[in-house]
Amino acid sequence: MTKSQLIEAVARAEGITLRMAELAVNVTFEAMEEALIKGDxxxxxxxxxxxxxxxxxxxxxxxxxxxxxxxxxxxxxxxxxxxxxxxxxxxxx
Missing domain, CATH: 4.10.520.10 (IHF-like DNA-binding proteins)
Incomplete structure (x- = not known):
């Protein structure tokens, strides 16, 4: 599964626009990335x-x-x- 496919799956599952799903996925990955960068x-x-x-x-x-x-x-x-x-x-x- 690619990031684009994940965004589409989130949009379908939650009944939201692709733009909103993309924002949700990006924010999630950025938060995960920041935690790992800090060593958490x-x-x-x-x-x-x-x-x-x-x-x-x-x-x-x-x-x-x-x-x-x-x-x-x-x-x-x-x-x-x-x-x-x-x-x-x-x-x-």
Whole structure:
């Protein structure tokens, strides 16, 4: 499902215009993004949770040249699926 398809689904389900649905979806994603940028954990009951994981820097190797390179520390979003969603995807509920 793309963002456009999600907007259309919200508009149909709630009987609102595409513009209003787009605003709702954008505001939701922006709020989620802001929470993760601040380092907050984000939980959607029955769906899953998001958090930011911190990774240390390390020395890596360029696979093409074999040259040793320094990989900088980084922060990346991580999603953990919720139990209810996992069960529904597997047809268990």
């Amino acid at each position: 954990r984000l939980e959607v009951r029955g769906f899953g949770s998001f958090k930011v994981k911190e990774y240390q820097g390390y020395k890596g190797r360029n696979p093409k040249t074999g040259e040793v390179i320094e990989v900088k520390p980084k922060r990346l979003p991580f999603f953990k699926v919720g139990k209810d969603l996992k069960m529904r995807v597997n047809g268990e509920k």
